[in-house]
Amino acid sequence: VDNKDSLSIISRFQEYLRINTAHPNPTYNEAAEFISSQAKTLSLDSQILEFVKGKPLVLLKWAGKNPALQSILLNSHIDVVPAEHHKWVHPPFEAHLDPSSGHIYARGSQDMKCVGLQYLEAVRKLQASGFRPLRTVYLSFVPDEEIGGHDGAERFANSDIFKNMNVGIVLDEGLASPTENYRVFYGERCPWWLVIKATGAPGHGAKLYDNTAMENLMRSIESVRRFRASQFDLVKAGLKAEGEVTSVNMVFLKAGTSSPTGFVMNLQPSEAQAGFDIRVPPTADPVSLERRIAEEWAPAARNMTFEFKQRASVYDKFGKPIVSAFDASNPWWALLEEAVKKANGKLGKPEIFPASTDARFFRERGLPAIGFSPMANTPILLHDHNEFLNKNEYLRGIDIYESIIKAYASYDEPARDEASRAEM
Numbered sequence: 554v555d556n557k558d559s560l561s562i563i564s565r566f567q568e569y570l571r572i573n574t575a576h577p578n579p580t581y582n583e584a585a586e587f588i589s590s591q592a593k594t595l596s597l598d599s600q601i602l603e604f605v606k607g608k609p610l611v612l613l614k615w616a617g618k619n620p621a622l623q624s625i626l627l628n629s630h631i632d633v634v635p636a637e638h639h640k641w642v643h644p645p646f647e648a649h650l651d652p653s654s655g656h657i658y659a660r661g662s663q664d665m666k667c668v669g670l671q672y673l674e675a676v677r678k679l680q681a682s683g684f685r686p687l688r689t690v691y692l693s694f695v696p697d698e699e700i701g702g703h704d705g706a707e708r709f710a711n712s713d714i715f716k717n718m719n720v721g722i723v724l725d726e727g728l729a730s731p732t733e734n735y736r737v738f739y740g741e742r743c744p745w746w747l748v749i750k751a752t753g754a755p756g757h758g759a760k761l762y763d764n765t766a767m768e769n770l771m772r773s774i775e776s777v778r779r780f781r782a783s784q785f786d787l788v789k790a791g792l793k794a795e796g797e798v799t800s801v802n803m804v805f806l807k808a809g810t811s812s813p814t815g816f817v818m819n820l821q822p823s824e825a826q827a828g829f830d831i832r833v834p835p836t837a838d839p840v841s842l843e844r845r846i847a848e849e850w851a852p853a854a855r856n857m858t859f860e861f862k863q864r865a866s867v868y869d870k871f872g873k874p875i876v877s878a879f880d881a882s883n884p885w886w887a888l889l890e891e892a893v894k895k896a897n898g899k900l901g902k903p904e905i906f907p908a909s910t911d912a913r914f915f916r917e918r919g920l921p922a923i924g925f926s927p928m929a930n931t932p933i934l935l936h937d938h939n940e941f942l943n944k945n946e947y948l949r950g951i952d953i954y955e956s957i958i959k960a961y962a963s964y965d966e967p968a969r970d971e972a973s974r975a976e977m
């Protein structure tokens with residue numbers, strides 16, 4: 554790449570980053586227009602699907618020479634999480650490029666506007682080199698991943714349009730890696746968002762009595778904390794990776810009787826609740842966790858109830874953990890490894906993604922999906938202040954994708970259907 558090319562590649566990335574697609578009011582239309590205009594410069598077929606009004610999904614198609622072969626889907630989400638503007642060194646939607654370090658600061662620089670545009674830039678380079686794909690390559694830019702993906706990737710994966718695309722492999726997001734090895738993911742933990750509620754007799758703030766809502770809730774919180782520590786200890790001791798234990802973090806506490814001048818101090822409230830973000834590995838036993846919740850964390854005997862705000866299934870409809878194979882049964886895995894190597898990149902060991910991504914909707918349909926965001930030598934800053942990606946790392950990622958897309962789109966063995974299922 555000569556300097557002029559890389560300058561325009563970087564400024565296109567900045568342009569995308571400057572479109573504020575943060576929740577709760579993402580400017581999806583502006584982003585969809587930007588992506589469509591990019592697709593036009595590449596002569597890709599482009600359509601905007603609106604499974605839910607106001608939530609556009611941009612679907613691009615680079616037609617392959619053999620449409621009978623299963624296609625390749627390169628997925629990325631358009632939306633980003635909100636940012637606390639005043640806590641950033643550079644405003645989160647300015648995409649400031651620091652001239653001395655080469656870091657580009659922006660919300661979405663790692664998660665995951667980088668990946669979406671790297672796919673496009675890789676296609677641009679492949680086209681310039683005269684490459685023509687054997688398999689059809691699709692690029693999807695989807696809304697709402699950060700709020701659960703139900704109006705985005707989930708509807709898309711369950712649509713007839715998707716069915717007719719005859720997808721054989723999906724690439725989706727991974728995580729930055731502080732080392733020189735890229736991280737790569739074959740599965741992810743399932744989000745369970747739990748609210749537990751305690752009730753108890755109200756009374757004078759000076760009175761000691763049993764069964765207050767606060768006491769009942771506190772006992773649960775203590776029990777949750779013991780479990781949390783037991784899981785965290787396994788990670789700290791190096792016995793399990795982050796994605797292999799069940800995480801539970803308290804994310805809100807709600808209790809007390811408020812008045813216009815603040816909380817009432819001498820009244821013990823009759824209700825109290827707490828919310829927990831729980832992530833369940835595909836290898837965990839969801840039944841025993843649910844029993845723990847019902848018996849220890851929210852026992853009816855202690856006047857407690859619970860409710861899930863989100864409860865993704867650990868198993869698919871065949872009762873198997875929702876993971877993609879990374880052995881010889883999944884030819885896409887070896888192809889990815891080789892392609893990354895060919896582009897002088899190194900891959901770490903296959904991992905379970907600790908949070909959730911849209912990949913689960915494709916895996917649920919029995920498709921292999923690989924989580925991969927080519928960012929090596931980069932601190933993990935997704936959802937953090939001062940999220941950044943170095944411009945050279947971004948450019949290097951384009952070369953990596955160029956190699957992967959070339960290998961995938963040239964692969965002429967029809968992938969066997971059962972190859973997409975993992976035996977775990």
Ligand SMILES: CSCC[C@H](NC=O)C(=O)O
Nearest residue numbers: 698699701744863908909
């Ligand atoms: C319940 S779906 C939420 C998806 C979100 N994804 C990335 O951060 C997450 O919290 O993992």
Ligand SMILES: [Zn+2]
Nearest residue numbers: 664665698726
């Ligand atoms: Zn993401």
Ligand SMILES: [Zn+2]
Nearest residue numbers: 634664699935
């Ligand atoms: Zn995210």
